[in-house]
Amino acid sequence: MTMDYAREILQGSPRAVARLMSWLEDEDERAYPVMEEIYRHTGKAYILGITGSPGAGKSTLTDKLTRTIRRKGLSVGIVAVDPSSPFTGGAVLGDRVRMSELSIDPGVYIRSMATRGFLGGISKATADVVKVLDAFGKDVIIIETVGVGQDEVDIIGLADTTCLILVPGLGDGIQSMKAGVMEIADIFVVNKADRAGADQVVAEVCARVDQDSHIKVKDWTPPVLKTVAVEDQGLEELWQAIDGHRAMLEKTGKLHEKRRERICNETLRMIHNELFRVVREQLQDSGQLDNLVTDILDHKRDPYSIMREITGKWISLPQHQKETS
Amino acid sequence: MAKKIKIIVAKPGLDGHDRGAKLLSRIFAEAGMEVVYTGLRQTPEMIVETALQEDADVVGLSSLSGVHNYFFPKVVELLRAKGLDDVLVVGGGIIPREDYEGLQKAGVNAIFGPGTPTTEIVEYIQKNVRER
Numbered sequence: 165m166t167m168d169y170a171r172e173i174l175q176g177s178p179r180a181v182a183r184l185m186s187w188l189e190d191e192d193e194r195a196y197p198v199m200e201e202i203y204r205h206t207g208k209a210y211i212l213g214i215t216g217s218p219g220a221g222k223s224t225l226t227d228k229l230t231r232t233i234r235r236k237g238l239s240v241g242i243v244a245v246d247p248s249s250p251f252t253g254g255a256v257l258g259d260r261v262r263m264s265e266l267s268i269d270p271g272v273y274i275r276s277m278a279t280r281g282f283l284g285g286i287s288k289a290t291a292d293v294v295k296v297l298d299a300f301g302k303d304v305i306i307i308e309t310v311g312v313g314q315d316e317v318d319i320i321g322l323a324d325t326t327c328l329i330l331v332p333g334l335g336d337g338i339q340s341m342k343a344g345v346m347e348i349a350d351i352f353v354v355n356k357a358d359r360a361g362a363d364q365v366v367a368e369v370c371a372r373v374d375q376d377s378h379i380k381v382k383d384w385t386p387p388v389l390k391t392v393a394v395e396d397q398g399l400e401e402l403w404q405a406i407d408g409h410r411a412m413l414e415k416t417g418k419l420h421e422k423r424r425e426r427i428c429n430e431t432l433r434m435i436h437n438e439l440f441r442v443v444r445e446q447l448q449d450s451g452q453l454d455n456l457v458t459d460i461l462d463h464k465r466d467p468y469s470i471m472r473e474i475t476g477k478w479i480s481l482p483q484h485q486k487e488t489s
Numbered sequence: 490m491a492k493k494i495k496i497i498v499a500k501p502g503l504d505g506h507d508r509g510a511k512l513l514s515r516i517f518a519e520a521g522m523e524v525v526y527t528g529l530r531q532t533p534e535m536i537v538e539t540a541l542q543e544d545a546d547v548v549g550l551s552s553l554s555g556v557h558n559y560f561f562p563k564v565v566e567l568l569r570a571k572g573l574d575d576v577l578v579v580g581g582g583i584i585p586r587e588d589y590e591g592l593q594k595a596g597v598n599a600i601f602g603p604g605t606p607t608t609e610i611v612e613y614i615q616k617n618v619r620e621r
């Protein structure tokens with residue numbers, strides 16, 4: 165049975181969506197013609213990033229925020245990323261545990277993804293999976309990143325609004341947080357505000373935000389909110405803040421700018437990946453790579469001149485010769 | 490990118506015994522699979538929707554409270570109704586021998602009781618999982 169995946173997806177088949185997402189994760193070539201067809205239906209969804217340290221309550225918050233958004237009559241897509249084991253390649257994807265009841269809401273589609281060796285806090289195919297949900301007609305798409313520590317900030321390249329989830333009891337965590345992580349937040353959320361020390365974290369973050377505003381003038385001062393995700397407290401306020409950020413982005417033209425930059429980076433990255441794949445395949449299949457590595461090991465050649473030689477050859481050759489060289 | 494076996498591990502009903510399910514989740518991940526653990530108190534509808542959205546190759550059900558004869562066939566029935574008839578369904582937990590045949594007739598592919606070496610479970614899945 166051959167199925168017209170693009171049509172099925174646009175007509176609302178979750179099964180076609182699910183299979184396309186698997187192909188994208190596997191880098192299976194069957195995905196690309198379908199993506200080409202559905203691409204013009206993307207760009208409508210609003211994309212949220214939920215990030216923060218492991219166990220901060222990202223999944224619980226995603227569950228409750230989704231219910232809040234559903235009450236506004238909007239549909240939601242969720243992409244929940246968890247780490248793959250670098251040793252076995254396997255993964256336990258546990259985010260759904262906090263979102264059980266959403267799985268039977270027809271207005272919600274949840275997909276769990278493993279990082280598969282990708283280091284930025286999301287996986288390589290996350291951006292593609294978001295596009296599928298967008299074309300599928302989800303109004304809001306929430307990306308839950310893996311529990312991040314320091315540098316996993318790829319989410320800002322993907323999300324329109326990024327929420328950084330903090331919790332009480334980080335000690336002097338805010339001070340020690342790397343600048344990069346604090347800077348990705350459009351909205352700060354201090355979750356587990358039922359625990360002692362929440363106000364202190366809020367005060368520290370506010371001080372930090374205030375400092376930042378003296379260093380650099382911005383259109384947006386990130387609000388600092390308190391939530392108790394397990395008790396569904398503070399979620400309406402969070403949604404209002406997200407809406408406020410979105411309104412600012414739209415009014416100032418920043419949303420357009422952001423998306424333009426995203427498309428630019430994405431396009432370059434896709435070209436990069438494909439070029440690399442083709443060149444590597446040719447070098448490997450012809451046995452040339454093996455010989456080159458041996459030459460380098462024996463100090464007959466150096467990798468720098470080889471890099472220039474090979475890229476030079478590929479860039480100057482007319483297309484039809486590249487396939488056979 | 491190599492294809493990975495994607496498996497749902499679910500606890501249907503009100504059964505709170507989750508040690509086996511959690512242990513198996515880790516074992517499957519160790520074997521290189523991507524495991525979606527759903528947690529406790531799953532209805533058959535939740536399990537089947539999860540399998541659908543995740544494009545799961547395998548659904549693993551764990552029951553230690555004697556509700557397998559209702560829940561396992563129900564999950565198979567709903568999977569079939571959604572067109573997911575190539576999904577491998579395996580189960581385990583406290584399941585009396587005399588129930589095995591009925592469950593298998595209802596479409597559960599295999600049952601593994603307490604004391605089964607986990608390597609046997611992993612091998613069974615690797616051998617019987619569908620191609621995508």
Ligand code: B12
Pocket residue numbers: 503504505506507508509510512513548549550551552553554555579580581582583601602603604605606607610
């Ligand atoms: C530990 C335990 C508990 C712990 C559970 C802790 C937890 N979070 O899991 C506690 C103390 C909380 C508990 C409570 C109860 N328990 Co209890 N418990 C046990 C006990 C001793 C061991 C279970 C266990 O963890 N085994 C270890 C794991 C690794 O083994 P496993 O789950 O069987 O998994 C293996 C296989 O079955 C298989 N497998 C399991 N799941 C799956 C899934 C898939 C997909 C596959 C492929 C394979 C597979 O692979 C595993 C590896 O070989 C059993 C007795 C027994 N010997 O089994 C009773 C037992 C299950 N409990 C029982 C009972 C009655 C209860 C209570 C109702 C007692 C009470 N009156 O309060 C409560 C109910 C709790 C609840 N909410 O459901 C009965 C169930 C009787 C029945 N089915 O008819 C048992 C059998 C004891 C008995 N002989 O009476 N229990």
Ligand SMILES: Nc1nc2c(ncn2[C@@H]2O[C@H](COP(=O)(O)OP(=O)(O)OP(=O)(O)O)[C@@H](O)[C@H]2O)c(=O)[nH]1
Pocket residue numbers: 217218219220221222223224225259262310311355356357358359391392393394395
């Ligand atoms: N006290 C309290 N506990 C919470 C709150 N929100 C979440 N939790 C608990 O924190 C634990 C972790 O929650 P998750 O939602 O799984 O956290 P997470 O950030 O998604 O975790 P990872 O995905 O593993 O990084 C769970 O036991 C939740 O019940 C809260 O507001 N207050």
Ligand SMILES: [Mg+2]
Pocket residue numbers: 222223224258259308
């Ligand atoms: Mg989580």
